[in-house]
Every structure is written in C-alpha cells, then in structure tokens.
Amino acid sequence: MPERQDRxxxxxxxxxxxxxxxxxxxxxARTYQGYEGLIRLYAMPALAxxxxxxxxxxxxxxxxxxxxxxxxxTIAAGTxxxxxxxxxxxxxxxxxxxxxxxxx
Numbered sequence: 788m789p790e791r792q793d794r795x796x797x798x799x800x801x802x803x804x805x806x807x808x809x810x811x812x813x814x815x816a817r818t819y820q821g822y823e824g825l826i827r828l829y830a831m832p833a834l835a836x837x838x839x840x841x842x843x844x845x846x847x848x849x850x851x852x853x854x855x856x857x858x859x860x861t862i863a864a865g866t867x868x869x870x871x872x873x874x875x876x877x878x879x880x881x882x883x884x885x886x887x888x889x890x891x
Contacts, residue, residue, distance in 0.1 A: 799842050800835035825870045829854060847874050 803826050811819055833850045834842055854867050 797839050798835065799837050799839045800831060802839045803830060803835070821869065822873055825866070825873055829866075829870050830874070847871070 807819075807823055807826060810822065814822070829850065833853070834846060837846065851867050851871060854862055854870070855864065
C-alpha cells in the first residue's frame, strides 16, 4: 500500500477535485455532471481556499443560507438540497480521509 501523505494542510479545492476524479467512472454521466456542476458553481467559490480540516457544518450552513437568500439570480431550493446531499457525502468521506492516517 502506498504511504499516506500528510493532508493536514490540504485545501478543500484539492479534495473536491480528487473526489470528482474518483467518482467520474463510478456514476452515470448525468449524475457526474450534476455533482460537478454543484461543486464548480456553488461549493468551490465558497470553500475552495479553506483548509479541508477547517470546513465544518457552519461553513456549509452559511453557504446554503447565502444561496437561498442572497444569490442573484435565485436558485431553486431543490438545487441547494442537492448540494447539501453532496456535502453530506463529502463530509462522511472527509471523516474517513482523516481517520485513516491524515493526522499523524
């Protein structure tokens, strides 16, 4: 097994890009396009420059609030829900990411 890299300073952008690359061949093309669009349009602008270890539930809630109340043109609540579902999946993967050797 390859040696694990120290991921303590990894930016969220790198993690999101790696996750998208990982799932590309594992989901239907339309599903991938939906994930990629949600991440590119909404998650990346808000979270990309944050260290992954620092992204927490309040960061995501702030993003959802912004999208639902302040974004122009407004986006559908269903789109924000889809982003939330992707974020839940990413949060679970993030926990696994750190649990298996990121913090040595």
